[in-house]
Amino acid sequence: MERTIYAMKLVWMAFQFTPTAEATGKISVAFLLMRITTSKKLKWFFYILIGINIGINIGMMFSILMTCWPVRMLWDPRVQGHCNIFQRNVMTYFQGGSAAITDLILAIAPIPLLWNVKTSKKTKWLLCGLLSIGLFTAGAGFTRIGFSYQTYSAETQMDPTWGLMDFIIWKCVELSLSVIVGCLPTLRPLFDGRSWTRIGYTGASNSKKHSGGASPNGSGLSSSKEKMQIHKSNEIQMQWSERSLSGSRDGTSTHMTSTVHGPEQV
Helix, strand or coil: CHHHHHHHHHHHHHHHHHHHHHHHHHHHHHHHHHHHCCCHHHHHHHHHHHHHHHHHHHHHHHHHHCCEECHHHHCCCCCCCEECHHHHHHHHHHHHHHHHHHHHHHHHCHHHHHHCCCCCHHHHHHHHHHHCCHHHHHHHHHHHHHCHHHHCCHHHHHCHHHHCHHHHHHHHHHHHHHHHHHHHHHHHHHHCHHHHHHCCCCHHHHHHHHCCCCCCCCCHHHCHHHHHHHHHHHHHHHHHHHHHHHHHHCCCCCHHHHHHHCCCCC
């Protein structure tokens, strides 16, 4: 019994902080979309969406705290008091539905925003695809709502550590996907070879050049820029060799020609 009470105490502590985690994930994606758009109306729309999410999640946190009095009744059934289960259930469904709808809006919003951006179609489709992963987050949120009945079911009352299992799993899936969606667009430089070159990582490119392979940008030794550099260096070497030969014939060879041809024989 003591282990069950301790486990439920940890569960309710986690429930207290999950609204904060949900709100911050959605806010980060909203701010990312605000950097893309130049429309003031859309920016105000995202500000309002952020404000609504903050308000709902703060309300959910207070709703969890005020469900039972004393609060210890949430995890310890031995404590005598009063619980407003109806209020908690209403807030659970309302907060879950608003979170899923927000994820759906944030997943669809990038398509019209990025379509007018001056970039290649490949980049547009890539960014839209990355941000549209939020559809899976919305799907996880709606699935979690379907298991919300477990918070007040008879099975949960008998064994809460087992009865809340599906609800907790989908809650974790939803939070994890929201973090992934917020971070994916910022990871693009890791897959760009030029970024590694800028920070000084040139070991792979040097080995490829010595082996006659292609450079990281795909141009290889056959690029026009490298050809011009090789041609120019060859011309400089030819000019120095001609000057050295002419100097040795006139008996006025320079130090360079003496090192190349050796000292004059007497």
